[in-house]
Amino acid sequence: MRHVITSESVTSGHPDKVCDQISDAILDACLAEDPYSRVACETMVTTGTVIVSGEITTRANVNYTELVRKTICGIGYNETEACFDGNEIGVHLMINTQSPDIAQGVDTGGAGDQGIMFGYATNETENYLPLPISLAHKLAKKLEEVRKNNTLPYLLPDGKTQVTVEYDEHTPVRVDTVVVSNQHRASVTQETLKEGIIREVIKPVLGDMLDEATVLHINPTGKFVIWGPKGDCGLTGRKIIVDTYGGLGRHGGWAFSGKDPSKVDRSWAYIARYLAKNIVASWVCERCEVQLGYAIGVAEPVSVYVKTFETEKVAKEKIIEAVKANFDLTPKGIIEKLQLRKPGFQKTATYGHFGRDDVTWEKLDSVEVFKSLM
Numbered sequence: 001m002r003h004v005i006t007s008e009s010v011t012s013g014h015p016d017k018v019c020d021q022i023s024d025a026i027l028d029a030c031l032a033e034d035p036y037s038r039v040a041c042e043t044m045v046t047t048g049t050v051i052v053s054g055e056i057t058t059r060a061n062v063n064y065t066e067l068v069r070k071t072i073c074g075i076g077y078n079e080t081e082a083c084f085d086g087n088e089i090g091v092h093l094m095i096n097t098q099s100p101d102i103a104q105g106v107d108t109g110g111a112g113d114q115g116i117m118f119g120y121a122t123n124e125t126e127n128y129l130p131l132p133i134s135l136a137h138k139l140a141k142k143l144e145e146v147r148k149n150n151t152l153p154y155l156l157p158d159g160k161t162q163v164t165v166e167y168d169e170h171t172p173v174r175v176d177t178v179v180v181s182n183q184h185r186a187s188v189t190q191e192t193l194k195e196g197i198i199r200e201v202i203k204p205v206l207g208d209m210l211d212e213a214t215v216l217h218i219n220p221t222g223k224f225v226i227w228g229p230k231g232d233c234g235l236t237g238r239k240i241i242v243d244t245y246g247g248l249g250r251h252g253g254w255a256f257s258g259k260d261p262s263k264v265d266r267s268w269a270y271i272a273r274y275l276a277k278n279i280v281a282s283w284v285c286e287r288c289e290v291q292l293g294y295a296i297g298v299a300e301p302v303s304v305y306v307k308t309f310e311t312e313k314v315a316k317e318k319i320i321e322a323v324k325a326n327f328d329l330t331p332k333g334i335i336e337k338l339q340l341r342k343p344g345f346q347k348t349a350t351y352g353h354f355g356r357d358d359v360t361w362e363k364l365d366s367v368e369v370f371k372s373l374m
Contacts, residue, residue: 001168002168003166003167004164004165005165005167006132006165006177006247007132007133007136007163007247007248008136008160008163008179008241009139009161009246009352010160010161011140011157011158011160012144012157013076013082013156013157013159014158014159014160014239015045015158015229015233015234016235016236016238017234017239017349018043018045018072018075018234019042019234019236019237019238019257020043020237020257020258020349020350021075021257022041022050022052022067022068022072022236023043023257023258024257024258024348025068025070025346026039026056026062026067027039027041027257027258027260027343028343028345028346029060029062029343030056030058030060030062030260031260031341031342031343031345032060033059033062034058034060036341037057037059037060038055038056038057038058038098038260039057039258039259040056040098040259040260041053041259042054042235042258044233044234044236045084045229045233045234046230046233046234047084047230048084048090048230049089049090049092050090050091051092051094052064052093052094053094054095054258055097056097056098057098064091064093064095065091065093068086068091069089069091070086071086072084073086075157076147076148076156081156082228083156083183083227083228083229083231084230113263114296115265115293115294116252116293116294117254117264117269117272117293117294118249118290119269119270119271119275119277119292120245120276120287120289121273121276121277121280121281121288122248122286122288123280123281123287124171125355127355127362128280128281128355129246129355130245130246130248130249132164132165132246133245133246133248133352135165135205135206136162136163136246137352138205139161139178139201139206140351143159143161143180144159146196152196152201154188154192154193154196155183155184156182156227156228157228158183158228159183160181160182162177162179163178163179163206164177175210175214176213176215177214177215177216177217178202178214178215178216178217179220180197180201180202180216180218180219181219181220181221182197182219182224183227184219184224190222193218193219194218197218198218237257237258240253242352243255243256243257243352244353244354250289252269252291256348261334261335261340262331264294267331267334267335268294269353270334270338270353270359270361271327271329271338271361273354273362274361274366275290275327275366276289276290277362278364278365278367278370279306279319281364281367282367282368282369282370282373283371284308284312284313284319284370285308285313285319286308286309287308287309288306288307288308289309290304290305290306290307291303291305292304292329299331299332300329301329304323304324304329305320313374314373314374322369322372338361
């Protein structure tokens with residue numbers, strides 16, 4: 001049966017992603033000086049203003065205001081025409097330390113909160129992500145590339161992409177619809193903008209997946225000048241589907257950015273993806289979803305569940321047994337396995353936390369564990 005599935009991505013200048021990058025920049029700065037920092041940093045941006053709040057307990061000496069400005073300017077918000085200038089905005093800090101009631105459970109090795117986390121992988125792409133979200137990310141990255149290298153100098157930081165892929169059963173066969181919306185300078189015409197994005201972004205990324213029936217929507221509402229944090233308030237953690245699997249894998253509802261590795265929200269979602277990816281790469285199944293459940297203050301997961309969508313070549317019970325027997329799923333075990341006390345999280349705040357080649361949870365170094373089940 002033929003059907004279509006849609007996923008979206010956003011550029012680094014999207015207001016929500018500005019917040020994610022600020023929160024993770026602060027996390028990295030804390031971890032660089034104190035690997036055992038406890039960070040739960042939440043950011044909001046709006047017209048001319050950044051508010052940084054949350055709970056941070058650290059021995060690191062961080063100039064938060066300077067770091068906020070540096071992050072915003074690095075994104076490209078450093079001029080008046082972009083409607084948000086990191087050199088001029090007001091920065092308001094509302095930061096407390098971690099509650100001792102929470103700390104008492106984490107200090108003894110337990111989970112920092114209760115929660116359910118999901119990891120997903122599919123063999124339909126080389127990076128084991130669903131094709132719609134993979135393509136949406138590639139388009140968004142290309143938008144940023146042609147903006148920053150001045151190939152399309154009229155583009156500004158805020159942008160969105162969306163890709164609809166047609167499937168034959170579970171096999172992607174073509175791109176049905178593409179949506180690209182990008183903030184731009186007032187001087188550019190819509191015709192020039194559309195021609196440039198098709199030529200420099202859509203065709204290079206999608207290539208042979210386009211056909212005569214593919215529908216292209218480029219800035220479909222027309223003018224897109226007043227945007228970014230001036231046009232839309234941004235918040236940390238509001239792009240959780242963009243951050244994960246584009247809606248094709250389930251989500252436990254947790255956000256990642258601004259949270260240190262003791263937070264189950266982040267670390268356990270990473271290990272769940274790591275497990276799902278290694279399981280699929282071993283060819284014991286074609287698609288896999290891993291769910292982990294945790295209780296606050298308790299080290300061991302309360303549940304481990306594996307779903308293979310009836311594509312398994314061995315019994316699911318064997319896969320679950322292999323997970324439990326070969327992987328330490330306690331907070332300490334996950335942090336050590338994935339080396340999560342090191343800085344380097346800010347890069348994950350754009351273009352998804354998964355399907356990348358520069359993070360430990362994407363490594364395929366446990367494939368043999370599952371191949372042995374065949």
